[in-house]
Amino acid sequence: MQNNSLKICFLNSGFPPDFGGVATFSWLLAYHMSLSKQISHIYVIAFNNSCPREEKINKKLSVICLPRFSFWKIGIKILRYFLKFYNYDIFHATNIFPVGFWTIIFGKFVFRKPVFLTFYGTDVLGKSSLKTKFARYIALKFANKAITISNSTAKRTAQYYGFSLNKFPVIYYGLSFEKIEKYSCKKLRKKYNLNKDDFIVLTVAKLVKRKGIDDLIKAISLISEEKIKLIIVGKGPERENLENLVNKLNLNHRVIFTGPVKDVSYYYALSDIFVLPSVFLKEKRDIEGLGTVFLEAQQYGLPVIGTKSGGIPEAIDNRKSGFLVPEKDPNAIKEKILLLFHNEKLRKKMGNYAKEFVKRKFNWKKCINNYISLYKKAKL
Numbered sequence: 273m274q275n276n277s278l279k280i281c282f283l284n285s286g287f288p289p290d291f292g293g294v295a296t297f298s299w300l301l302a303y304h305m306s307l308s309k310q311i312s313h314i315y316v317i318a319f320n321n322s323c324p325r326e327e328k329i330n331k332k333l334s335v336i337c338l339p340r341f342s343f344w345k346i347g348i349k350i351l352r353y354f355l356k357f358y359n360y361d362i363f364h365a366t367n368i369f370p371v372g373f374w375t376i377i378f379g380k381f382v383f384r385k386p387v388f389l390t391f392y393g394t395d396v397l398g399k400s401s402l403k404t405k406f407a408r409y410i411a412l413k414f415a416n417k418a419i420t421i422s423n424s425t426a427k428r429t430a431q432y433y434g435f436s437l438n439k440f441p442v443i444y445y446g447l448s449f450e451k452i453e454k455y456s457c458k459k460l461r462k463k464y465n466l467n468k469d470d471f472i473v474l475t476v477a478k479l480v481k482r483k484g485i486d487d488l489i490k491a492i493s494l495i496s497e498e499k500i501k502l503i504i505v506g507k508g509p510e511r512e513n514l515e516n517l518v519n520k521l522n523l524n525h526r527v528i529f530t531g532p533v534k535d536v537s538y539y540y541a542l543s544d545i546f547v548l549p550s551v552f553l554k555e556k557r558d559i560e561g562l563g564t565v566f567l568e569a570q571q572y573g574l575p576v577i578g579t580k581s582g583g584i585p586e587a588i589d590n591r592k593s594g595f596l597v598p599e600k601d602p603n604a605i606k607e608k609i610l611l612l613f614h615n616e617k618l619r620k621k622m623g624n625y626a627k628e629f630v631k632r633k634f635n636w637k638k639c640i641n642n643y644i645s646l647y648k649k650a651k652l
Contacts, residue, residue, distance in 0.1 A: 277312045279360040283375050285367045287318035298366045304636040306333035310644050317353050343370050350374040354383050362647050364388040368395050373407040380414045386650035389415040393425045393561030416650045419443050422562040422583030446636030447571050457542040464528050471500045471613050474543035476565045479508030482558045484549035491605035493521040502527045505539055540572035545612050547577040551599045563587045567634050570626035577608050593626035
């Protein structure tokens, strides 16, 4: 490897236009890395994509998106791409299974290339078959470095698999601050019949049990102030159960389900605070790795309320950019919502601090420099 001329091949499962945190991260990591002067070219190989295609994003970034394949066919495809891009310096999988597993098998044992992984939490800690767990173990063990997004995830993974914590460097991903704009919310207020003086509590999440949206709805039911409204952005298997809970608690006039939206920025701009009371599902080993939505909300100057679960405490500066509350505690959520509702001065102070907090701690320049530093230390 020569300085300032790294060639990198990223492999993943999940890439735009497909929705999801991993897909978004994989795209943004490759894009921002392509802007670095220390990179000469990046190829992204994205499996299981709903829009198969080949495209050139800029002078240094090319993408090949592939349809869904079986486990074995993914392996064959990855072997072919190793042969095609053999002269690349670094191979980096941003999914651990099956893409990361096959990348390790060919990269380390066949072609003797530096291979890195990025993982997020449930992809390595969630319940799985013994075969899948073994494949994850192999991928983590033989990667040059298995990079994760929070200290919480690193510690849990090291303990679960019996590895040294040094195996798992933590690199926080960044936010694209240049995209922040002033959004007009008039259309949204009209669409959802919201008054100017309504106090909007926002949550953005895939509607699954781990997100704890039921606890948030219960917290709203404990608040008698009619001006406090809850907007729930997202879709998922729990939506029907959540709607039934709203009906049961007679909150139809105060809780709005938007479903999936094209641009969530307008909803952040519309809202006064952000709340996501995620919980740890022990039976499924399902836990929040970090919580991108907390960062996005703070980016827009919203005070946030989250739980002391997984990596969430790393995404919130407690009592400065927001509040941390115990899991499964609607009363605690209610108290913090009311505190922010009644104290506009505190709300503005927290919102202003939140913007600086995420800008300082979660930025792409720092993220990319940390990745490149690890790449350059890799033994060829």
